[in-house]
Amino acid sequence: MWAAEDVARATVRRQGEGLDRGQVAAKVAEAARREQETREQLRAPAPVSELDGLREDPERLAAVWAARHTEWRRVAALMEQESWPVxxxxxxxxxxxxxxxxxxxxxxxxxxxxxxxxxxxxARDELQAYVWLPADVSRRLRAIVARTGLTPEQLLAQLADQVRLNDNGTLAVDAFAPR
Known part of the structure; x- marks a missing residue:
């Protein structure tokens, strides 16, 4: 999700807290060395034995170290410019x-x-149904929704909400006004 620059900035911010100028200079040097190493690893083919396992993507690793190097240099320059001891x-x-x-x-x-x-x-609690209605029922449904301003799905959902199951297994709906 994060770009190499975002990872580098967060890492430098976290690791840099409380470091003095000398320690930051050491971090700049380490980042420069690691950036160079990861670039060289990209150019050199890796032996087959090193390709298995869950190693980090070499291109991503090189980008992160390049971004860290840039960020450590920015912090060092900022400390120098602002005369911060740490x-x-x-x-x-x-x-x-x-x-x-x-x-x-x-x-x-x-x-x-x-x-x-x-x-x-x-969505797991919802029921989606496709209903095929006879032409005469479909015409009545369209006429009702035209008068009420509802969609057919909304009207059928309200109708289903009003249905009750009688003891004899029949369904009944009392008269109701669609809302």
Whole structure:
């Protein structure tokens, strides 16, 4: 779901909290080294023995390390520019803005997931029926819905809601006004 840049920004923000300039410089160097290593791994064919298992996609890994390198460099430059002795994510205006955007996207995705799950649960409780009616019944149904402003499905649903089963097994509907 997340782009390599989003993953890198969240990781750097989490790992960088409280690091001084020297430690951030070490993170920049590590990210540069790992970015180079993952690029080289992309160019070199992997032995067949390394292809099995649940390893991360090498292209994705290379993109994440490139994004981390970029983000660590941004943090280092920000610390230098602002003369911060240590990195404080809450003072990083741009990083905080990105974090809020990620949270908003995440919250939206979670809300959509919850709504979809509810829709799926509700759909299990619904009954969808296709009814073939004789021509004369169909004409009466169309005339009633034309007067009431309902759809045929809405009228039939209201009719079904009014039906009661008698002790002898017959169905009965008292007179009612469609709403």
């Amino acid at each position: 990195y404080a994510p809450e003072q990083d205006v741009l990083g905080s803005e990105w974090a809020r955007e990620r949270e908003a996207v995440r919250d939206g995705a979670l809300a959509r997931q919850v709504a979809w799950q509810k829709e799926q649960r509700d």
